[in-house]
Amino acid sequence: MTHKFIPDCPIPFAGSQVDFAEMERGEARLMEHPKASALLFHKGQVATDGPALLRAAPSAIASLPLMDPGLIFLGLEEDGDPVFAASLTDDSQLPPDSLMDLRMHGHRLTPDALAVAGRARSIFDWHRTHPFCAQCGAKTASAEGGAKRTCASCETEHFPRVNPVVIFLIEHEDSVLLGRGHGWPPGYYSALAGFVSPGETLEEAATREGMEEVGATLSGHRYLFCQPWPFPSQLMIGLVSQAADKTIIVDKNELEDACWFTRAEVDAVFNKTGEAFMRPMRTTIAHQLLRAWLSNQ
Structure with a gap:
């Protein structure tokens, strides 16, 4: 069975309908807007109500103990209502079991909720550090x-600041190379990735990382799409790269393992009819890259 690739619209953590409204950030009137709302965080987790984000009036939480920087302004929603976020110092004001780990369970949220929550988390992490x-x-x-x-x-x-990261599928003929990091869940494989260094293009970064991690000679890099990744604040830039051959030498300091998988094996994993490896989570760009590769994009 051949998959027709239709990217999750939007790519997870992208496509927020919130207008960042950069020119209105200092307006005190936004806090007083009758329909203003604020997302609630605690220790990097967001409060949820089913597939939606739990919200409160900014005035109701402004007096609570909040982590620096207090209330942050995220932007204006489609109807013009201001949306803020705050990180509480404790979770006693939140309903039991309402906090969600976005990295592990973000797929349970609506796409727009995931995007705005990811933006808030990145900003909070920057202030914290x-x-x-x-x-x-x-x-x-x-x-x-x-x-x-x-x-x-x-x-x-x-x-x-946003840190650029190249994440790339290495292909040769009808197979793709995936790697696994130290300490990952058993069977979990993903695309290789690495930070872009000063003075590098995206293609040069992928070429260098491919040689460093698996000893692969890469060329013909193809850009597909990118994804904001709020853990803590990267822009994951998705490529497909061509390997000269299937010879690999895995740097065990970088990776625990790396393996070639045939198109049939990858297709079976996505169809849930095979178990050659554990499929990357749907919220990751690696998942989207593999789906694109299956559809020959």
Whole structure:
């Protein structure tokens, strides 16, 4: 059976219908909007109500103990209603069992809910890891609804960063190479990936990573699509790369294992008629890349 690839629309964690409204972040009136709402987080997990996100009025949580940076402004929803997010210092104000690990269970949310929750999580992670000024070392403070941090000492402004990562399927003839990291669940294989280094193109990064991790000589890199990945804040850039042959030398410091899988084996895994490896989670770009490869894209 041949799969017709129809990418999840949108790609998981992408396609949010929220307008970031960058020019309106400092408007105090947004907090006072009668239909403003806020997503609730605790220790990186988001509060949910079934497939939807649990929400509260910003005014109702502004007085609660919140993690730095307090309320952050995410944007305006399609109807113009402002949406915020806050990370609570404890979960006593939340319904029992309402917190969700987005990485493991995000597929239970609607696509739009997953996208806006992922955006909030990335921003919270950035604030958590950047409390001090990289210029002078002084304490920084959140500004403009969490869109930046400012240093009162040297007046430097700091903005969230996204780290580019190439994630690539290596193919040769009618097979694809997948690898598994140390400590992964038994049987779980995925596409190879690595951060883009300063001075590299995406193609150069994939070529270097392929040689470092499995000793493969790669060329003919093809871009397919990308995905924001909020763990903590990467842009996963999906490629398909051609290997000169099937010879591999696995660097055991980088990977636990790497194997070639035939199209028939991959197809059987996606059809749930074979168990050559554990299929990557649907929320990952690796899942989408394999589906695209099955449809010859």
